[in-house]
Amino acid sequence: MARTLAMFTDISLCIGCRACQVACKQWNELPMEDPEWTGTYQNHAHFTDKTYRLVRFVEKPQADGRLQWDLMSDVCKHCAQAGCLEACPTGAIYRTEYGTVNINQDACNGCRYCVSSCPFGVVAFNHDTGRASKCTFCNDRIHNGLGPACAKACPTESIQFGFRDELVAKAEKRVAKLKEMGYKEARLYGADSNDFLGGLNAFFLLLDKPGTYNLPDKPKLPQRNVFVDSLLSVGSAVLVGLGAIVAFRERGQGKGGGDNA
């Protein structure tokens, strides 16, 4: 595997221009959608099959009655342990040699299981193609020596692209600096590979608690449930089976005592 690539989104630098959102649409040839009223400047409310990069406009009322904006450009996290990828029954969702997570459209069969298996609600079903879609980390670009379109378009370097280890080191310095400057709640999200989901290959610097930006505190891999739930199903099967055996058993005759059906 090649060295892991990453995107680092530093929301303290975002000015809400949505250049990333537009660049993503252009490069990936994603059609326009009708705008929707979300209550803020944000459009759309969430990722869709045609919106892979989304600038969140979070309005935070201040003590003096004014509003403060937190602007956060959200994207697929390209999780090191990805729920969507584990859920995919066809192998259409795969990991590239750069560590990113991509959907092979030709292999996708449209079962939609990945949609509900992403802990961040990223994957969306495209009703036109009948297949699942999400951010590709500009798979075509990174295989030709370019960074993702969003990172390229960002005028403030709020979105940075590079090798993961280098970006994490950069991000750690940046968060220390912000803390110094008085941003008490500043934190990295997904940078630490030991924290959750093996680390996110698109990680963030947040200015507040993850919930502020619609992110779960401690996302977990949904497939972790399979083992215990299966064991409990086996328990249920044993009880049902015993009940049926008790009901059907022929006293005194035992197994094989009957003739044939």
Place this chain on the structure above:
Amino acid sequence: MLKTPDWGMMIVFYFFLGGIAGGSYFTAAIADNFGGPRDRQVIRLGYWLSLPLVLICGILLIADLGVPARFLNMLFTFKFWDPMSIGAWMVGVFGLFSFLSCVLSLSSSEAMVTLRRKVSLVGTLAGFFLASYTGVLLSATALPFWSEARLMGALFLASGASTGMAAISLLLFLSGGSTGEAWGKVKRADRYSMILELVILAVFLGLLGSAAAPIIQGQFAPLFWGGLVVAGLVVPLVLDFVGSKAKTLVALSAILVLAGGFILRYVLLMSIQA
């Protein structure tokens, strides 16, 4: 903001019929291996019911994909930890066992019967799987309502058993076989399954706590409490105890159990997808 898969009625029917197919098969298999000569009809009905149902299940699964041929894409991959992957395979495996058991039940030669019993013991495992994996499939998602209680698979299994047995009981009634002792046995096994289902359901709701809101409050609550808990489980149990002599009442209770099993799948799937 998590996303739901927007599975529709085809998947509700798939879950429901898959439960009955698995349930009726393992009921027949257990009767076959542990019962006696009087259970002959139960055994036949159970096997023969599971075959068309699993065929319908396969058709529903494929149809839900929109482009049927894309079903083939699943056949290049096998992920044993992924309910969606292994489930698709097991529909086929179960279908095979169901088919074999049906064919073998046509002959009454000693050798065939012995073989059929052996086959059905293994097939029972596939039946248990088919009835429960759909629950585990839901719980292996990121959606709290589906994933926070650990008992979705166990609940589906108990429901698959109770509906599978109710279906056999109803068919016995309709085919005039409702006189023999065998009917009593099916009803007894069904009663045990329903009691287990009620217990699991109670623990399930307890574990979910406030995450159970989609079914215990609001629009879907009447259907859940009235349709499943009362009409689909409690009333049939009471009917079985008090009216076990009146055959029509028992048949009615079987219909209620079947309706309850459908409602269980319907509310669990649709309440957060509406």
